[in-house]
Amino acid sequence: MPAITPRLEVANLSRRFGARDVVKNLSLTVAPGQVTCLLGPSGCGKSTTLRMIAGVETPDSGTIKIDGETVCDANHHLPPEARGIGLMFQDFALFPHLTVAKNVAFGLSGSAAEKSARVDELLERVNLTGFGPKHPHELSGGEQQRVALARALAPRPRMMLMDEPFSGLDNRLRDGIRDTTLEVLKDEGTAVLLVTHEPDEALRMADEICLMRDGAIVQRGSPYHIYNAPSDRAAAAFFSDINVIKGVSKGALTQTPFGAFLTPGHADGGAVEIVIRPQHLKIDFDRGGRGPNTTPQEGTPARGIVARARFLGHESLVDFTMEFDGSKLTAAVPGVFLPKVGTPLWLMIRRDRCFVFKA
Structure with a gap:
């Protein structure tokens, strides 16, 4: 069988701010349909890594490929909108003056009927059927998060980048929203790179965890492997x-x-x-x-x-x-x-x- 091309391939990515190396020669791959988590404490470089992959931050060196296509290297830098990437952040960034349906349809192209069908499909998937006419201020935090997920998935991105998307939610809602999000992403077959500082979230959602420290990946593997075979004392202590x-x-x-x-x-x-x-x-x-x-x-x-x-x-x-x-x-x-x-x-x-x- 021919080898499957990684959905995302990052090689030797580095970023320096002043005298500080924020990301140091970082390499990783994410397969189609896989959820990979960048896990680490605040300031370890995980969000900067995500921003470079998204195209909103320019690396000092390294290569980023999506489906084998180079989107960033020493010679060129493809803008975010041309990378086929969906973005979700802690701030849901919904347009307050637009309805739920218009928020979800914002990045879509095609006829009005095609847009409407895609919006209805996604609202049903995130359990928000009938919410199309509402405005963001009429929704709970969990409902807003699901609208943000639907909007990010609407254009069928090749890759979803998620930066602490659940940290603003009430603890009682968080697990349910995580499970809904993971189910929808798996159904869509979307490759996911999730950034979090919460070990429980990484263990719950990830197929693979990349544990980061001081701008570098110090251990990479399945949640079971990372938890039960830590590379050092700090890795063991990060999970419990x-x-x-x-x-x-x-x-x-x-x-x-x-x-x-x-x-x-x-x-x-x-x-x-x-x-x-x-x-x-x-x-x-x-x-x-x-x-x-x-x-x-x-x-x-x-x-x-x-x-x-x-x-x-x-x-x-x-x-x-x-x-x-x-x-x-x-x-x-x-x-x-x-x-x-x-x-x-x-x-x-x-x-x-x-x-x-x-x-």
């Missing part, structure tokens, strides 16, 4: 709270409150960090770790003293001071569990859920 157990590798072993850990590949005498998420730190109510619920992967139990406990609705977080070395660890317990401060409890960890990094 973490516990860090510090130690020194000696003879490919590192001593911890939970016994010796295998740390091959780390220099003898080198400092290492063993990272584990709170949900994988288990409280052993059988005391000593020999009860029926333990497994070989959980290793040696260690005793901690409760320093604080708080209820978060779906789970409780319990902070411990470890007797072994005074280090601080946090366990996440499903449901309600609020032991008194000072209570000693035995803890176990899932060794197969630990990540070992050079300190």
Whole structure:
């Protein structure tokens, strides 16, 4: 079978503002129908990358291709309107003086009947049938977002670029709007590049995540891979709270409150960090770790003293001071569990859920 041409291909893209390299030799591809997420903290260069792909920012170097056609390189820069790209931003940017139907039809060409049919089709897809005569000020934030989606999709763009499009929505509405948006985009077969600083949004929507830091992609892969095989401590911490157990590798072993850990590949005498998420730190109510619920992967139990406990609705977080070395660890317990401060409890960890990094 012939290779599928990527819908979007970016190679060695760079942008500098003054003395600061905002984007550094960034490369990525997005296949037709794929949702790729640029994920990272504010200021990491993800929005600048999106703006360069859209054509509203000019890169200092690099190449951008859409369906194999070069739209930007050292020799030419195709304007945004000629790139076949749809844009969605946090600000929905609807025209307040136009009806919903006229907003959606704004970028369309063809006869009045063709425009009307496309508008009706998209309003039905975003669950806004009958909203055509309304004006934006008559709509809720979620409804405005769906109008913005319909308008961006109306000209059948080859590529959809989305910059924090859901961040202005109420938390109670956000998940439903995300799901509706993703369903419509998949039905249209549109390739999507989504920018967000929210890990939950990336995990929920993306087929592939590109984790950015300081203007560069530091890890790229499926949501499962990025979450379960982070490239470093910072990558693990970006997706959830973490516990860090510090130690020194000696003879490919590192001593911890939970016994010796295998740390091959780390220099003898080198400092290492063993990272584990709170949900994988288990409280052993059988005391000593020999009860029926333990497994070989959980290793040696260690005793901690409760320093604080708080209820978060779906789970409780319990902070411990470890007797072994005074280090601080946090366990996440499903449901309600609020032991008194000072209570000693035995803890176990899932060794197969630990990540070992050079300190």
